[in-house]
Amino acid sequence: MNGLPLNEEREYLPLSRLSQAEYCLRRAALLMNEQLWQENIDTAKGRMEHSRVHDHRIERRGNSLKLYDYEVVSEELGISGKCDCIEAEAWESGCMIPAANFPVRLYPVEYKHVTVREESSYCLQLCAQAMALVEMYHAHISEGALFFISSHRRLPVVLDDSLRRQVRQRAADLRMIRNTFSIPPAEYSPKCKKCSLKEVCMPKAKRSAADYCKRLIREATGEDEI
Numbered sequence: 753m754n755g756l757p758l759n760e761e762r763e764y765l766p767l768s769r770l771s772q773a774e775y776c777l778r779r780a781a782l783l784m785n786e787q788l789w790q791e792n793i794d795t796a797k798g799r800m801e802h803s804r805v806h807d808h809r810i811e812r813r814g815n816s817l818k819l820y821d822y823e824v825v826s827e828e829l830g831i832s833g834k835c836d837c838i839e840a841e842a843w844e845s846g847c848m849i850p851a852a853n854f855p856v857r858l859y860p861v862e863y864k865h866v867t868v869r870e871e872s873s874y875c876l877q878l879c880a881q882a883m884a885l886v887e888m889y890h891a892h893i894s895e896g897a898l899f900f901i902s903s904h905r906r907l908p909v910v911l912d913d914s915l916r917r918q919v920r921q922r923a924a925d926l927r928m929i930r931n932t933f934s935i936p937p938a939e940y941s942p943k944c945k946k947c948s949l950k951e952v953c954m955p956k957a958k959r960s961a962a963d964y965c966k967r968l969i970r971e972a973t974g975e976d977e978i
């Protein structure tokens with residue numbers, strides 16, 4: 753962990769689960785508490801395209817560095833994880849990091865394999881990485897970027913107070929489901945169509961089962977509504 757001291761008595765939740773929690777809290781709970789994972793075409797493509805990024809290394813060019821697969825931790829959020837890439841450029845008012853002997857400005861970049869889009873879950877993950885870096889190095893980070901691998905396009909993301917509040921809320925949600933080992937009930941939404949866990953989650957089946965029970969009770973009691 754980049755030589756960082758971690759509190760061994762503390763469980764740090766995976767940073768990547770924050771974006772899952774933003775997408776669907778039930779999905780995050782199934783992944784984290786039930787250790788469920790189902791591959792689909794999207795997750796397989798993402799895994800393959802990420803494999804080059806997930807090679808821990810530092811590239812230097814003059815006073816610029818690119819730190820790939822860089823581990824970060826936030827005591828405030830209780831999370832740890834990795835940044836796909838952190839760009840570090842010499843800057844007088846910047847912070848010091850172990851990989852450079854001059855002050856730098858940090859700019860986190862999160863790699864995505866999907867088509868270009870600014871999804872809140874992606875922005876939230878990027879912001880959480882920036883918050884961890886701010887905590888680790890007393891950095892000032894007001895912007896990062898999403899890099900879309902297939903199209904080679906880069907989308908800047910402003911990391912503002914509103915996004916930071918959202919990160920804190922999702923971290924609290926994750927901590928709650930972890931501490932209680934709870935799995936929130938399924939709520940079918942358009943997101944379920946793309947969710948790799950839909951076969952095990954069965955969001956429609958749960959609703960159908962509930963509807964079925966209601967119908968049985970209605971028939972037994974002769975009531976129109978329950």
Ligand code: SF4
Nearest residue numbers: 776779944947950953
């Ligand atoms: S199928 Fe829908 S409700 Fe179930 S985990 Fe996925 S997104 Fe959430």
